[in-house]
Amino acid sequence: MSRLLLPFYLTVGLVLGSVGTVAAKPLPYVAHVELADTVLEISEVAGGLDGPWELAWGPDDFLWLTQLRGVISRIDPTTGAKTDIGAIPDVFHRKSHGLLSMTFSPDWAESPYVYLHYVYQVPRDDRREEVRSRVVRCRWDGARLGAPEVVFDHIPGQTYHNGSRMAFGPDGKLYLTTGDSGRGGTQDPTKLNGKVLRLNPDGSVPADNPIPDNPTWSMGHRNAQGLVFAPDGQLYASEHGPNNDDELNRIVALHNYGWPDVAGFIDGDDEKAYAANHDITEPLVAWTPTIGAAGLDYYAADAIPEWRGSLLLVALKGQALRVLELDATGGAIAMERIYFQKIFGRLRDLCLSPGGDVYVITSNTDWHPRFQPWMYEGLPAGPDRILRLRRADAASLARIAALGSAAMPLREDPEPLPLMSEDWSFPATSEDLLVGQGLYAIHCAACHSPTGEGAGDLLPPLVGTAWVTGDKGRLIRAVMGGLSGEIEVNGVTYNQEMPAFKHLPDDELAAVLTFIRQSWGNDANAVIPGEVYEERKGLR
Structure with missing residues (x-):
């Protein structure tokens, strides 16, 4: 939308603001995005976050949040008021592991359970860590979460690559991504690591799983950190590659996505030789250099027509929101758009309100900038925060116009910004x-x-x-x-x-x-x- 229209909306906003009831105080303005026909106001919902991982829109129309240290919070999306409503006592938090993904029971009215996936440590006497992860569920009583009830346990873990995202499908089953945990067996359906798993809500294996008495739904994954169902039932996952080939995959039952023998497309000589004897499914998109593909959602609302029918992907290393427009079949990406690269820093996850608002969490205080500081020049200082992208109404446009030169207009980025290499050798001087x-x-x-x-x-x-x-x-x-x-x-x-x-x-x-x-x-x-x-x- 042209900024020439803003004075008009300023006038309208002043007129509308003079009648009717007093509206709630607006959330603090951060920036705004100018799309082809829509302006999105970016506001700060809440700050003071420490290692956030999952952001979800709850069945109660509140935002729900997990933080790696084991705390679950509930946030009023209108005021930003945050309340801690539960904690996992035995969470093992260090580096990129701790309390990870969260989702809600699909029959919330009858069974108000919150599902949580987290990492824990098994004591050993040789000073080495044995790390595992499990899924638990906690009953919500309207004020607090009850004690965790184990749903699925003994997933092989590590101090890295534990996944994870969870989602209930239209079939009422629970889907969970697990990382490769630095182990082999990602293409072995009898192993739990490097998979998308499919479970009943009580943690048992569905009778109609592709392999009897086996939770494996798909295999050959490295470290998927995004998972979402489209309205037509298709399942998509975003996945971290090594130093190359982050992936966006369409997940199909019993398909093999290749890791560790194939990363991204089958384009290397070794990958071609391997794929000649193995049935490997290629991604819809692969990014080299890696962007740190993280949280994933599907935009089906009318509020932002430019994004309707697209997957929304946030990136950590790439520090951006990517809008991936799907073709009519959902089996290919027709267009990729990139927004606010290196403006808000590392982005961990996002969620959508029923009305089409987009909520994003930053991840600028996690372990990665301390391990690879050369990659993050100019990274915003913490603590982390929740940002809301909402279609600007007349009142919002009036506020933006009134800011004058203090406003921060953003547009689609014409191309990806260069990213520094992830050199883990750390040579000493x-x-x-x-x-x-x-x-x-x-x-x-x-x-x-x-x-x-x-x-x-x-x-x-x-x-x-x-x-x-x-x-x-x-x-x-x-x-x-x-x-x-x-x-x-x-x-x-x-x-x-x-x-x-x-x-x-x-x-x-x-x-x-x-x-x-x-x-x-x-x-x-x-x-x-x-x-x-x-x-x-x-x-x-």
Whole structure:
């Protein structure tokens, strides 16, 4: 809509505002989007969020929100008032895992259950984490959520790649995406990881599943974080690729989407050779470089006619909203539009009101910017917030016009902005190693020797051992929390005590561990302060 029309709407708005009842105070203006024939006002609904994951429009016409730390909140979409109405006590929150997806019972009037998928930890005695996830449901009494009731359990997990999104289908069944959890078996229908699962509301396996007594609906997924049914019953999922080929897939029963042997389209020589002997379904769209494809919804309302019949996809790394117009069959993307790249930062999820308002949550305070800060120059400061996109009525247009030069008009982006590479090697600079060497001399050399050789059968070496060059998370936790009792290093059992170094700040711990991992013949990638920060959460 041309801004030449705004003075007209200003006049109309002033006239309309002079009669009738007093309207509720508008939510704070953030920006507005000018489409071909529609203006969308962007307002802030609520702020102060910490690691939000799922945003859903509830059957009670309130917004519902999960946060990774295990809290479920309910938000008045008119005022932004937020109330915490439940928590998961045994959630395992660190990095990108914790309390994840949420959905609602389809027969809410009779069974007002909220379904939640979250990650938990199984205790072990070898200082390695065994991570799993489960689905629970909690009954809503109008004020609080009741105690969690386990619906489906023992999904293999990891400190990364746990999915997840949930949705009830038109068939009344519960669909859940699971990540590959860094394991194999994503194309093995007997394994739960790397799948879309289909369950009855009580967690049992539907009698009409494609494989008897098996919850697998589709397979070969890496880490799907968007899931939505279109009005015609077709199911779509958005999925994270590795360093290439984020995907948008149309999910069909028992189809194999290829991971880890095929990423994106079947266009590499190895992928073509693999697909020659395996039935692989290609995505509708694949993005390279990856955009961090996250929450997904289908726009069926009339409020924004330019977006009707499109999938709405928010992106983390790409920091944008993508509008993916489907063709008449729903089997192809006819057009892709991109909005507000790098304006509001990382976008985790979205939901729609029955009237066609679009609600989006940012994810600027999660782990990723701390792990890969070079990718996020100019990222908005936290805490995270909920934004609403609503078709501007006459009063809204009047408010926008009154802002004058203070207004922030946005339009469709003509092309994707360049994204930095996700280089996970973290090479250390000589300055990093010098800092770490000094800290090592102060805190570690007396026991482990200046050359990392240890002390015979008394104190373990730091050279050539998976304790040092392997799982960074385990190494960080061991140094922060200390060790006592027996451990085995390179086939030798040691039984001594190492004090905890959690008093050291994140940057110093990162520096000394980087020095250890890259000295005396060790050749492992560096530790950065963001990784220490995330592991420190487990000590609180």
